[in-house]
Amino acid sequence: MDSAQTQNTLKALCKVMWDNNVTNPITYVTQISYLLFLKMLEEMDHEQQEARNGNYRSLFGKYKDGKEELDYDPLRWSVLTSNPDNEAMLRTLRDTLPLLSRHPNLSQGARAIFRNAAIVIPNGATLRRAVDIIAPISFLGLDADIKGDLFEYLASELGGQKKAAQFRTPRHLIRVITQMVDPQIGGTVCDPACGSGGFLIAAYEHILLANTSPDFIHERVSPDGTVRKIGIGDKLTRSQWDFLQTGAFYGFDGDQDLLRMGAMNAMLHGFDRCPMVQRDSICGSEDKWDEIQFDYILENPPFSGSRGDAKRSLRIEKGDKYVLFLAHALRSLRQGGTAGIIFPNGILFGDTGSHVTVKERLLREFDLQAVVVLPKGMFEPYTPNPTCFFIFKNTGKPTKNVWFFKADCDGSSLSKARKFGPQYRNDFPDLLSMWPKRKTAEGRAWLVPAKKIIDNNYNMTLSSLGLIEAETIEHPEPEEILASVAAKEERILQLIQEMRGLLAGGNGG
Known part of the structure; x- marks a missing residue:
């Protein structure tokens, strides 16, 4: 996948969110980022397991946070997305995603990503459409620059x-x-x-x-x-x-x-x-x-x-x-x-x-x-x-x-x-x-x-320091401004009369 294909994939994801009324940019970008990160996290985890020949503890599974035991296995991408019940998949994501902010083996930066995380994807069908778009991406196969x-x-x-x-x-x-x-x-x-x-x-x-x-x-x-x-x-x-x-x-x-x-x-x-x-x-x-x-x-x-x-x-x-x-x-x-x-x-x-x-x-x-x-x-x-x-x-x-x-x-x-x-x-x-x-x-x-x-009283504009000439803005004469305002007002009144005529004609029919 090259940079252009990556952008097309992201455009498709943004459209999925937009089509389902997640229209605030900061909101839908955050939701997409969570999903991309989960996919990436499983791939990185798998790579580490293979590289260390078993001398590596998976990020997924059960970990202790103080006296509380937290189970991160439901967040494994392959487990999460294999659930055929779309609404159940969405509930799992909403309930368990914030727990990553407490994962003892994640870096400080990774934990910061999930602090106070909230999933606002409106329904399971929307989530399914999004994960289906992300599924073909192999982050390990992507050049570092393309991931950037x-x-x-x-x-x-x-x-x-x-x-x-x-x-x-x-x-x-x-x-x-x-x-x-x-x-x-x-x-x-x-x-x-x-x-x-x-x-x-x-x-x-x-x-x-x-x-x-x-x-x-x-x-x-x-x-x-x-x-x-x-x-x-x-x-x-x-x-x-x-x-x-x-x-x-x-x-x-x-x-x-x-x-x-x-x-x-x-x-x-x-x-x-x-x-x-x-x-x-x-x-x-x-x-x-x-x-x-x-x-x-x-x-x-x-x-x-x-x-x-x-x-x-x-x-x-x-x-x-x-x-x-x-x-x-x-x-x-x-x-x-x-x-x-x-x-x-x-x-x-x-x-x-x-x-x-x-x-x-x-x-x-x-x-x-x-x-x-x-x-x-x-x-x-x-x-x-x-x-x-x-x-x-x-x-x-x-x-x-x-x-x-x-x-x-x-x-x-x-x-x-x-x-x-x-x-x-x-x-x-x-x-x-x-x-x-x-x-x-x-x-x-x-x-x-x-x-x-x-x-110069700490004024550092180029013109005040005499480095360039101050820009001069030519304003219309007051008579011209008034004439322009009057013409626009007259046109507004004409439009109002036309609309009234249309409304009167419609009521008469």
Whole structure:
């Protein structure tokens, strides 16, 4: 099965859920993920049994949790799906699936997938249709990259969770930021708003690529159409591998459903023994994770919403969520560490007390190395909000100069119907080539003294710093606006009269 066939299978599964009124993306993606994981778990279990010649205890069967004995055999895919009674199969799944969160032999990440799990598939017939679609898939026979694509496609189905201002981060943008931050083996990487785990996976792949011999590097086309290099990490020592899989990555998110996706992705990529924790990184009571600092922070925090109950350790009482996440990064970045964070452009011009306080701390106590203004439409189709990202380092010293780069194109159509291809200009290769030496170029890249930003009341928009001319928006004359409104109102009245006529004619018949 190739990537295209995998996507077609997933489309069919999504349609099954949609046709049976499971229409919320986060809900049907979660339900599909549970089923895929159960199929995968039995295959992995069988492979381990064969590889160890009987010196392996199956994950399925009876296990003790304290004094309670739990039986996981009903969740074995072949047992569960062989039940001819569809409703009985559904009851078994609903009753036993959450028990996997207590399985003593599953990794921390795997247990996180099933914490508070609930099956909302409406009936046994729908479940049967879904398992019949999944049945032909052999996960052990799938290339690791295709398995990764499988969950990437599911993550893309989530679309924009607009109620919580959660937008899926474009994967090519994640890779650009990760390359600029350049996480190294031996360092810890944290995403405090990890969602489906895109940044953590990019950091994992980046470290593998940096530790792979040229002969083992290959190129592959991602689901979004972009090409990337993949490595296997053959240069890593055993202890480095152990650290990469158990202690390198930390994912936090307040949304249990999104965290499940992140945990599944971590398991597919082999670092599911790293902490994936449901928690609020910026508000409420302090916890043990607030005492830990990290070598690298990569994140795309929520774009909207504000909170008035920020954690005391952030040294700020309230503010927009993305401002609080910046304060969190300043607190949580280890000395010598580097962060790459995406923001709405409000971070550039925001002049509230919290905006100014955090930007002042950033420039006076850290080295703000880069501000990259992203193309308009970067987060289409989820939001038209203009965005940017910061790269900064914890040096304990004030920023001297900030490198600004204006990216107008990303190799895509930048429209709601996102398309990639060579016909679209891409400024990201120039960004990556100019970044190491902070090269400047008229109209697109500048080196700005930090003092100029401070004197500008911490406003970092390109126009306010005199780097580009401010955009002028031509509005129609007031008379034109009023005439347009009047014409539309007249047309509405005409339509109302026509509808009344139709209704009167119908009653008369």
